[in-house]
Each structure stands twice: as structure tokens, then as C-alpha cells.
Amino acid sequence: MGFLLTHQEKHHRTHHFLVLMDALISAAKHIEHFYLTGALKGNIGLAGSVNVQGEDVFRMDQIAQELTIHHLRASRRVIYAISEESEEIVPITPDGRYFVYFDPLDGSSNVPHGLPVGFMFGVARKSLEGEEDNHLRAGKDYIAAGMFVIPTGTFTLALKDAGAWRFHLDETMEFVRPTRILLPENRKNWELSFNSANRRTYSKGVQNWITNNESNYAFRYIGALAADFHRTLSNGGMFMYPAIVNHPDPRKNRPEGKLRLMYEAAVVAFICSEAGGGAVDESGRPILDVQPKGPHQRTALYVGSKPLVEDVTQSLAIPNPPVQ
Numbered sequence: 001m002g003f004l005l006t007h008q009e010k011h012h013r014t015h016h017f018l019v020l021m022d023a024l025i026s027a028a029k030h031i032e033h034f035y036l037t038g039a040l041k042g043n044i045g046l047a048g049s050v051n052v053q054g055e056d057v058f059r060m061d062q063i064a065q066e067l068t069i070h071h072l073r074a075s076r077r078v079i080y081a082i083s084e085e086s087e088e089i090v091p092i093t094p095d096g097r098y099f100v101y102f103d104p105l106d107g108s109s110n111v112p113h114g115l116p117v118g119f120m121f122g123v124a125r126k127s128l129e130g131e132e133d134n135h136l137r138a139g140k141d142y143i144a145a146g147m148f149v150i151p152t153g154t155f156t157l158a159l160k161d162a163g164a165w166r167f168h169l170d171e172t173m174e175f176v177r178p179t180r181i182l183l184p185e186n187r188k189n190w191e192l193s194f195n196s197a198n199r200r201t202y203s204k205g206v207q208n209w210i211t212n213n214e215s216n217y218a219f220r221y222i223g224a225l226a227a228d229f230h231r232t233l234s235n236g237g238m239f240m241y242p243a244i245v246n247h248p249d250p251r252k253n254r255p256e257g258k259l260r261l262m263y264e265a266a267v268v269a270f271i272c273s274e275a276g277g278g279a280v281d282e283s284g285r286p287i288l289d290v291q292p293k294g295p296h297q298r299t300a301l302y303v304g305s306k307p308l309v310e311d312v313t314q315s316l317a318i319p320n321p322p323v324q
């Protein structure tokens with residue numbers, strides 16, 4: 001909080017953002033606690049329902065959702081929230097100041113194993129001049145975005161035009177020791193991260209790009225965006241979740257991509273941009289420029305070190321070249 005207070009004072013900003021951040025951090029700490037003790041308390045099983053994406057909901061998903069909404073309500077600073085766990089937009093405090101887009105427990109296939117999951121969020125502010133129409137904000141209009149990697153005790157927060165910062169949880173449950181994150185230019189430790197089982201379902205251009213580049217880099221994938229992207233940020237390289245366009249069963253194609261724009265792709269794109277990187281969708285358009293048409297819109301995602309993102313973008317521009 002000391003870091004944020006200094007930031008707000010330096011930029012002559014209000015205390016409202018601090019109250020909101022305190023709520024998000026409190027929610028994350030509680031989620032961390034429930035996750036750490038989850039196996040012993042029986043919280044890592046299925047809850048017996050499906051979410052808006054048609055996926056099984058784990059008990060932990062529900063706990064994380066309830067905790068987050070509780071803390072956002074208590075902050076009295078949030079007009080409404082969009083959550084992966086709620087089909088409808090969640091109205092919170094009509095005279096609030098912010099919009100919060102979040103996924104309280106991203107990467108739920110890791111839950112039964114106690115492996116890393118993410119609590120990811122983006123924050124936009126209501127218009128302070130003129131009418132507020134409550135429209136869904138594109139990533140370029142977020143004022144902050146962050147991700148907690150649970151239960152590792154790490155928190156990465158990006159503030160508009162003020163950098164990406166990584167914090168660590170200390171023994172008193174405070175996030176301390178902010179370190180500025182800048183993607184390394186030296187390619188020595190760069191890594192690629194994508195679900196390799198899907199590679200033959202990608203566009204031919206992307207398949208060719210992988211064939212031509214994969215031997216230059218290490219490969220890492222754990223299946224939770226926050227955890228995989230955490231490594232990308234530290235080591236450099238690129239995380240990608242391309243569109244699925246060549247599935248042997250065409251019904252399983254996902255030309256629109258899998259990841260959710262507002263609380264997954266735009267969050268990591270915002271963080272990456274503040275760390276000196278880039279992010280594009282399947283058409284090579286910057287993710288931060290994509291204007292959401294709906295709260296749960298999906299997108300393909302290529303995010304990480306600029307030279308790699310720019311390079312893969314060239315392959316995206318080639319519609320369907322022969323596979324080499």
C-alpha cells in the first residue's frame with residue numbers, strides 16, 4: 001500500500017484507487033488462504049455446476065467469486081464488475097468510480113492438483129467529463145491491470161504509463177518489495193509457451209512459424225495463463241493461444257480463440273505493454289485496441305517480447321501458406 005500511496009501522491013491522484021486496490025488485494029489474500037488449505041478443507045472438488053463458458057465449476061471458483069464480490073462491494077468504489085463466473089454484469093455501487101473485469105480463479109484444471117492458478121483483473125475508470133454510458137472498455141482504456149499467481153504469493157501490477165511491478169507476500173501477509181519488470185532484451189532465456197497438443201489445429205502460417213522458431217527457445221506450459229505469462233514476463237519470449245482453425249473435427253474449431261478478452265487477454269496485454277512488450281490477436285491487431293462487443297468475448301492471443309510478437313504477426317498476415 002505504501003508503494004501505491006506514493007504513486008497516487010506523485011501523480012496527484014485521489015485515494016479512491018487505493019481503496020479499490022485494498023479490496024482487490026484483500027480478496028486475493030483470502031483466496032490464497034482458502035487455496036492453501038483447500039485440500040484439507042475439501043474445497044478443491046467440483047461444485048456440481050457449470051459456468052457461463054459451459055465449464056465445470058470447482059468449489060474454489062465459487063469461493064473466489066464470492067470473496068471478490070464481497071470485497072468490491074465493501075469498497076463502495078465499483079460501479080459494476082464483469083467476472084468469468086457470472087454470465088450477467090454484476091451491479092455493485094451505482095455511484096462508484098471504477099469498472100472491474102476479473103477472473104477470480106483462472107486455470108481451474110490446476111485446482112485439484114494444488115498447482116498455480118491466477119486471479120486476474122483489469123480496472124477502468126468512469127468518464128469524469130461528460131456523460132458516462134457504462135460502455136465496455138478496451139484494454140487501452142484500463143488504468144491498471146494485475147494478476148496474483150495463487151498460491152505462490154506473487155502479485156504483478158501494471159499502472160497506466162507507470163510500469164509493471166512485481167510484489168511478494170511476506171510473513172505478515174503484505175505484498176512487499178516492488179520490483180519493476182521489463183522484458184529482457186537478451187534472448188538467452190526466452191521461452192515459448194502454448195498448448196503444443198493443439199499445434200496442428202493452428203493456421204498454416206502459425207504452424208510454419210512454430211516449426212521455424214521453436215528450436216531457438218525453451219518451451220514451458222502449465223495451463224494457467226497467469227502462471228505461464230509470469231514466466232514470459234520474467235524470462236522474455238512469447239505466450240500464445242492461437243485460433244483453432246484446422247481441427248480434424250470442424251465443430252471443435254475456435255476461430256475466435258479461447259481466452260476471454262476483458263479479464264484474460266487485455267489484462268496480460270496491458271501488463272506486457274507496461275513491461276515493454278506487445279500483444280496481438282489472430283488478425284495481428286493490438287489486443288489493447290480491441291473494443292469488446294460483449295463481456296465474455298473470446299480472442300486469440302500472442303503476447304510477449306516485441307520482436308517475437310512482431311515476427312509472428314507477419315505469419316498471421318499470410319492466410320494459408322503450404323505447411324513446410
Ligand code: AFP
Pocket residue numbers: 055105106107108109110195223224225226228259260264
Ligand atoms: P480454465 O480456467 O477453464 O482452466 O482455463 C484456463 C485458461 O483460460 C488459461 O488460464 C490458460 O492459459 C488456458 O485456458 C489453457 O487452455 P488449454 O487447457 O486449452 O491449454
